[in-house]
Amino acid sequence: MNNSDAPRMNFRPDVEQLPPERWVYRVFPSVCRPAYKRDRLTTSFHEAGHCILWVALGGEIESAELTETGGITKKYWPELLRALGEKSQDQPAPAKQPKQQESCSDKKARQENQWRSSTWMAADSLAGRQAEMILHGFQFTGALFEHTSDAKAALWHIERAALPLCSVGYCQLITRSVLTLYWPWVAKVAAALNCRGRLGRGEISALLADMNADPSVAA
Ligand SMILES: [Zn+2]
Numbered sequence: 001m002n003n004s005d006a007p008r009m010n011f012r013p014d015v016e017q018l019p020p021e022r023w024v025y026r027v028f029p030s031v032c033r034p035a036y037k038r039d040r041l042t043t044s045f046h047e048a049g050h051c052i053l054w055v056a057l058g059g060e061i062e063s064a065e066l067t068e069t070g071g072i073t074k075k076y077w078p079e080l081l082r083a084l085g086e087k088s089q090d091q092p093a094p095a096k097q098p099k100q101q102e103s104c105s106d107k108k109a110r111q112e113n114q115w116r117s118s119t120w121m122a123a124d125s126l127a128g129r130q131a132e133m134i135l136h137g138f139q140f141t142g143a144l145f146e147h148t149s150d151a152k153a154a155l156w157h158i159e160r161a162a163l164p165l166c167s168v169g170y171c172q173l174i175t176r177s178v179l180t181l182y183w184p185w186v187a188k189v190a191a192a193l194n195c196r197g198r199l200g201r202g203e204i205s206a207l208l209a210d211m212n213a214d215p216s217v218a219a
Pocket residue numbers: 046050125128129150
């Protein structure tokens with residue numbers, strides 16, 4: 001895949017308060033580990049957080065569902081997930097292209113795109129936990145390192161772009177900026193999920209239809 005046919009992700013979805021990109025190398029010492037009850041509403045906000053991050057990036061949601069042990073959000077953007085090498089998709093991997101000569105500027109653009117796509121994909125993986133924290137009133141007090149499947153997925157993206165582990169903090173700040181901006185829609189999806197237990201593609205699209213219209217006005 002060359003740079004021109006790379007799936008386009010929306011790295012700046014109307015967010016003015018994104019952390020500066022140089023903060024990807026900043027260490028944010030953690031001072032507290034937020035604790036709260038993991039009830040059904042909290043899990044609903046967790047899945048809603050994943051939904052909103054993904055839609056803000058330009059993707060679609062296949063479904064969001066509460067399960068016996070937690071919840072699951074299925075994302076839809078096959079070209080992007082395939083390009084990033086995500087294993088959860090059913091589609092076969094594309095045939096390998098022969099290596100082409102790459103100019104310095106092409107290489108730089110490709111590396112920057114990989115750097116951004118990896119940090120934003122990591123931000124998406126971390127969106128569930130950050131949505132929970134916002135719901136329960138916890139501010140960002142430093143990078144949170146955990147052993148959850150979401151945290152491992154985030155690290156996979158960070159390592160893929162050869163970024164330092166401390167960039168988890170930067171990715172968590174991206175997540176918080178996006179979720180804060182679109183919080184009314186996070187709450188809307190969470191309320192519907194809490195009520196119905198499962199939301200399909202059409203239901204989520206309807207709930208988020210006006211998400212990019214004017215972020216300052218709750219629907
Ligand atoms: Zn999650």
